[in-house]
Amino acid sequence: MMQESGTETKSNGSAIQNGSSSGNHLLECGGLREGRSNGETPAVDVGAADLAHVQQQQQALQVARQLLLQQQQQQQVSGLKSPKRNDKQPALQVPVSVAMMTPQVITPQQMQQILQQQVLSPQQLQVLLQQQQALMLQQQQLQEFYKKQQEQLQLQLLQQQHAGKQPKEQQQVATQQLAFQQQLLQMQQLQQQHLLSLQRQGLLTIQPGQPALPLQPLTQGMIPAELQQLWKEVTSAHTPEEATGNNHSSLDLTTTCVSSSAPSKTSLIMNPHASTNGQLSVHTPKRESLPNEEHPHSHPLYGHGVCKWPGCEAVCEDFQSFLKHLNSEHALDDRSTAQCRVQMQVVQQLELQLAKDKERLQAMMTHLHVKSTEPKTAPQPLNLVSSVTLSKSASEASPQSLPHTPTTPTAPITPVTQGPSVITTTSMHTVGPIRRRYSDKYNVPISSDIAQNQEFYKNAEVRPPFTYASLIRQAILESPEKQLTLNEIYNWFTRMFAYFRRNAATWKNAVRHNLSLHKCFVRVENVKGAVWTVDEVEFQKRRPQKISGNPSLIKNMQSSHAYCTPLNAALQASMAENSIPLYTTASMGNPSLGTLASAMREELNGAMEHTNSNESDSSPGRSPLQAAHPVHVKEEPLDPEEAEGPLSLVTTANHSPDFDQDRDYEDEPVNEDME
């Protein structure tokens, strides 16, 4: 999608350039342009001073227009300097003529970008759309009015040419256009407000030192401002500086907008790289400014005296120190941007999953003809958090798809070669089957874990971090008679774990295999048939399973139970298998999601310090996840090959090929996507 915008960009860019020299666009352009182009023809035999005056105005207009174009071109050029901005910048550049003719509050491409970059709630989207529509409507009206004015002006010009000078009429026109100018100003203000609100909502991000995406249209839709300037030229004596000043002011409108919400450069978390890809501009200038305006000292990234930037948790005495910290520690760099990108992926993934789960729930309810969330055995989203699966299956199911998932085709090609601690999907991804499992023999009481996080496992497609043997044993032990048929074991698996509702052929085979393989499972002939029981002695005899892998994980698990609930392991496993970068702040979007994200983030990062997690202040309701404690997570340097460009808004979620939960649980003929 970014690519689309990218191409648009190009075309737009060229359009601009052409537009400045050729008349193509001018011709399409409506009144003003026509006025100019037309004006040149009849102007020949105009001897009248006022007519010359009008011509002067038009020339001035042209000059101003060129100025504007130059500015735009300069922007482009400067944009080229920092490769990051290429994509976006041009995408936003709309030929002046186009800008005049079409409502350009925010271009569709921009909207698309926004939508891609930010995961918005439907409500937010709706509001946005409404605002957008309203603005567009207004702009259209203004444009119509503008056209009329231009026609009138032209008409009057012609009249003047024929009938001679009529200062009064000119005055009249001037007055009319003044009024029009005011409307344009209003329009601009509206746009500003709109943009500002967008910013506040976190929908737009403005990069420091450059006109950001959202502002572009303003700049370009600057025709009104241009007119203002011209009008000043026309109606009153003014110096060229003023003209340029005006130009500036028009631009300032945008920059003002920016600066108002993003006081400090560093506060803009946006990454240059991001825009490179034209993919991401997450993060939150708005969040920085907003708190000050509305809730002084409340900040999504700040809570309980701790910086809640993913993986940070630096203690900040007060809000001011937090701001300092934010600006210094989380400035624009690869790490921050990568974190943002990852965060966005997480959110995307979660939302995608949420959508799927909702759909599934709907289907279930429809199927069962129930209205309430009733299903017993069937998984139901109990709450936002638990209903959000981690789509582990996505990755685990199709390992081969992973390598390319994170880096979508649209993803930037600029890999993050640095940023040691940047966690990316790829860095977490483990190819092939996950063999790190542990039984309840080691620090992790499977029974308590399962009981504790039952709902989570039921709803999240997270592979339980236990071996098949442990799970089978658990299933059997949970049964009243400590014995189960194979089918009952199957049922237990599917009932207890969302994960085992997929790829049935695979795991069922594994279950059978384990039952047969391990001596601890004893087959007993029963009246009904054969049932399986557990020989505890044999089970305990089994060679101790080591928790391998991440040393920190081991350390955590061994050293502190408190910090290492099975859930953590589950999460970690799922994250690893999922290639889901659970690396987030609670600041984005849905609080519940944020909570989940926050909790997961801790899983990944907070481990080290894992003092006390206070990330959940913004989150209502706790979930199993929240009970989770930080676990150390592998932080490996990015593989340059796999690493995505910073902040590339990857659409991994959309790519998870097998993340189709609507599949038949039982018959998964294929493992093509599985491990």
Added chain:
DNA sequence: AGGAGAGTAAACACCT
């Protein structure tokens, strides 16, 4: 490097 545990795949036999 090699052993062991674990997961996966598959072939095969038996039973219902």
Added chain:
DNA sequence: AAGGTGTTTACTCTCC
């Protein structure tokens, strides 16, 4: 005959 159940083998991966 088809499908479920159970056994076994082979292979791979990961960890020690």
